[in-house]
Amino acid sequence: MPTDEDNPRYKPTTGKPAAKPSTVNDPDNPNAARNASPATSRPGFQQGDTLADYDEWWNTNKTWVSEFMYLNPERAGEVKGLLWQFRFADGETWTNAFMQRGLTLGQEDDGGGGRGSGGGGGGANIAQQYATAEAAVRNRAGLLGLTFDDAAISSIARAVVDGNWSADQLDDYLVPAARNTNQAGFITATVNKVSQLAAQQLLNVSDATAREWAVKIASGEMDFEGVQSLLQAQASQRFGWAADRIAQGISVRDLLLPTRDRIAAELEMNPEDIDLMDDRWMGMVQTVGADGVTRAATDSEAIMRARKLPEFAQTQKAGDMMATYALTLRDYFGG
DSSP: OOOGGGSGGGSOOOSSOOOOOOOTTOTTOTTHHHHSOHHHHSTTOOTTOOHHHHHHHHHHHHHHHHHHHHHSGGGHHHHHHHHHHTTTSOHHHHHHHHHHTTOOOOOOOOSSOOTTSOTTOTTOOHHHHHHHHHHHHHHHHHHHTOOOOHHHHHHHHHHHHHTTOOHHHHHHHHGGGGTTOOSSSHHHHHHHHHHHHHHHTTOOOOHHHHHHHHHHHHHTSOOHHHHHHHHHHHHHHHOGGGHHHHHTTOOHHHHHHHHHHHHHHHTTSOGGGOOTTSHHHHHHHEEEOTTSOEEEOOHHHHHHHHHTSGGGGGSHHHHHHHHHHHHHHHHHTTO
């Protein structure tokens, strides 16, 4: 009778020992990340990259990166590595990279709101939404006078899409950054416009105030009509004698231009060289009456004050007046 030892089923097996289970990608093993090589645990990792940069990128972008990995489950590692390698590229570049490799970018939204359609995409896949958002961010930033590199534009665009931002929310993000810009754009143009409006009322508005108002106009908190109302109120307070005319929409500068021109003619100078915001000239175009109330100077008052300036002595008119005076004295004293 055969024994158990003679039965092949009971003979000890020979050959290679069973392989130990891998711990590289074991999420329950605390040593998994330590045991894994960067190329294995961090797809796309290349020489010159740092683990800290890779991990920070993943933690920051894992929501939308996971979206693409979900759409390509059998090639999830390849997708993650590809997005890491193209992390500084614009939407069009990495969209082309996906298409060339036959990877899925997203699915057209047929009304069911499937994954990859994005918030409010209206049928556009996620990549198309990012590309559209990048164009919108770049355009709005340019209008505000802001300059961002491609990486920043891409980052903001992803926030726009992932957060389903409205145009107002994008402005809330961009406008404060444009407060101190001097580049051509809406903010700088608005600062100049505010300064011009203030100058029409002969008011000094600091650059800081002009920028604050420009930012509020850009964000929709104010408009130019509101700025004009503020300036008119300040002008009416400073130039009380002109309050009624200011209320009619006439600027203080326009009210005083005829007097300025009369002074310029008396001094034989270019009227544009007379700055009515200069206290020297302002003291000539308005005066304090006998009742102690400030008012606009009359033509004769302005002329008499102009003739007391050193510049008047150098004019042809002053020379003619002196010659006439000398002849009068000669005739009076009999030659």
